[in-house]
Amino acid sequence: MAALALCGAEKTFTMHLRGGMRLPVVAGVEFSVEPGECVVLAGPSGAGKSSILRMIWGTYRCDRGAILVRDGAAMVDVAAATAREILRLRSRVIASVSQFLRVVPRVPALDVVAEPLGRAADEEPRAAAEAMLRRLNVPERLWSLPPATFSGGEQQRINIARGFLPERPILLLDEPTASLDAANRARVVELIGEKKRRGTAVVAVVHDDDVRTRIADRIVDVTQFTKPSEP
Amino acid sequence: MNGADEPLLIAEGLTKWYGRQLGCRDVSFDIHEGEVLAVVGESGSGKSTLLQILSSLMTPDAGCVRYRMRDGVTRDIAALTEAERRFLFRTDWGYVHQDPAAGLRMAVSAGANVGERLMAIGARHYGRIRGSALDWLARVEIDPDRIDETPQNYSGGMRQRLQIARNLVTAPRLVFMDEPTGGLDVSVQARLLDLLRGLVAELGLAAIVVTHDLAVARLLSQRMLVMKGGAVIESGLTDQVLDDPREAYTQLLVSSILPP
Numbered sequence: 001m002a003a004l005a006l007c008g009a010e011k012t013f014t015m016h017l018r019g020g021m022r023l024p025v026v027a028g029v030e031f032s033v034e035p036g037e038c039v040v041l042a043g044p045s046g047a048g049k050s051s052i053l054r055m056i057w058g059t060y061r062c063d064r065g066a067i068l069v070r071d072g073a074a075m076v077d078v079a080a081a082t083a084r085e086i087l088r089l090r091s092r093v094i095a096s097v098s099q100f101l102r103v104v105p106r107v108p109a110l111d112v113v114a115e116p117l118g119r120a121a122d123e124e125p126r127a128a129a130e131a132m133l134r135r136l137n138v139p140e141r142l143w144s145l146p147p148a149t150f151s152g153g154e155q156q157r158i159n160i161a162r163g164f165l166p167e168r169p170i171l172l173l174d175e176p177t178a179s180l181d182a183a184n185r186a187r188v189v190e191l192i193g194e195k196k197r198r199g200t201a202v203v204a205v206v207h208d209d210d211v212r213t214r215i216a217d218r219i220v221d222v223t224q225f226t227k228p229s230e231p
Numbered sequence: 232m233n234g235a236d237e238p239l240l241i242a243e244g245l246t247k248w249y250g251r252q253l254g255c256r257d258v259s260f261d262i263h264e265g266e267v268l269a270v271v272g273e274s275g276s277g278k279s280t281l282l283q284i285l286s287s288l289m290t291p292d293a294g295c296v297r298y299r300m301r302d303g304v305t306r307d308i309a310a311l312t313e314a315e316r317r318f319l320f321r322t323d324w325g326y327v328h329q330d331p332a333a334g335l336r337m338a339v340s341a342g343a344n345v346g347e348r349l350m351a352i353g354a355r356h357y358g359r360i361r362g363s364a365l366d367w368l369a370r371v372e373i374d375p376d377r378i379d380e381t382p383q384n385y386s387g388g389m390r391q392r393l394q395i396a397r398n399l400v401t402a403p404r405l406v407f408m409d410e411p412t413g414g415l416d417v418s419v420q421a422r423l424l425d426l427l428r429g430l431v432a433e434l435g436l437a438a439i440v441v442t443h444d445l446a447v448a449r450l451l452s453q454r455m456l457v458m459k460g461g462a463v464i465e466s467g468l469t470d471q472v473l474d475d476p477r478e479a480y481t482q483l484l485v486s487s488i489l490p491p
Binding site: 013014015016017054058059060061083084086087104105106107119 | 263266421422424425428432433450453454466467468470471474475477478479482483486
């Protein structure tokens with residue numbers, strides 16, 4: 001049974017400050033992801049790959065169709081869910097690694113990573129966060145520092161650690177390896193493999209051909225969902 | 232439906248006129264424990280009117296506010312007895328004013344400012360009250376050596392942190408905040424925001440934060456109401472409203488600022 005299914009999902013931006021200009025993003029998005037499967041969304045920049053991830057996460061509202069997420073025995077339609085239902089999915093069902101880390105002033109890297117599990121002051125979340133940071137080769141001297149001053153690659157590894165830490169049935173990955181060196185890319189590929197073996201349904205956007213061939217069970221071409229511009 | 236699924240506070244059709252001037256119109260929403268709701272909009276949009284009605288400082292012309300009391304019964308706050316309302320103000324609710332001087336007693340010591348809320352609910356043991364005050368000063372990062380000073384000697388950021396300690400010492404379930412970072416320097420704001428964020432998550436309380444600062448809303452809240460001309464024109468998850476604003480006015484707000 002699918003962990004996630006998009007059924008005719010559609011998104012158009014209406015730009016009121018541009019005279020109500022309508023900017024079609026995607027339409028008729030149709031694919032599903034089984035537990036333990038990794039689906040990679042492919043297509044050129046601007047085809048709507050990241051937008052589809054944001055629709056699943058609930059950041060972008062879905063204008064039409066359904067985005068069904070399995071939560072235990074129930075299926076929740078993100079397109080029709082209340083804010084509270086989406087928050088519950090985010091805290092229990094879906095994990096996500098965005099393209100960039102949103103840094104919060106003063107919060108140390110270790111706390112950022114541990115947050116989805118709890119407070120870094122508590123033994124269990126801290127130990128798990130430390131282990132994940134070690135696997136991603138983040139030097140220990142950085143753990144107690146806020147990531148604002150970190151390099152792009154370091155920030156991205158903090159972001160990855162945070163997204164991979166909780167065990168959730170669904171994992172969304174938006175360019176997780178973009179700013180990483182070969183060794184860390186390999187480490188992320190390894191982590192994705194582990195998630196799949198534990199039954200996580202993964203939806204990823206990756207530009208790196210090598211990473212894509214190593215993680216993808218199936219490739220969904222997003223250009224088929226491109227909606228022609230309206231007159 | 233079990234207790235945890237019932238809202239802590241429900242606002243229904245809140246409307247307020249000041250003479251012929253509209254304060255707010257038909258505002259409805261609910262909030263659960265552990266949620267932070269941001270109310271954003273520019274000056275005169277009705278944010279502050281709404282906050283005053285919610286916290287029963289003002290009576291609406293129409294609509295009602297219902298609140299789940301500690302005994303689990305949800306009541307219309309307009310129908311509470313004076314004693315019940317006092318209990319809410321002294322214990323179960325916090326109210327963080329933009330100007331700390333409005334929420335503190337400026338002529339008494341920091342320790343007394345925190346201890347007063349405890350004494351109001353019956354604490355009498357001096358040592359324990361002082362112990363709680365010291366603990367709370369530490370939690371809001373105020374040097375315990377300064378417990379006997381009055382807030383007049385404190386900086387703006389310290390006063391605001393003291394006001395937060397004074398509010399949270401009674402373990403409220405709901406905290407109202409009116410522009411909590413309003414008058415502060417940016418560096419001081421960051422510290423306060425981080426502190427608030429940590430405390431709200433740790434204590435699992437509900438908070439309604441009125442702010443015109445979208446970055447503050449992004450950092451603190453999970454849900455957001457956008458107000459304009461007294462009405463809620465858009466609501467949803469905070470990231471949804473900020474990253475996929477639907478209404479023209481919200482798009483204008485979001486596009487008018489540096490990315491939060």
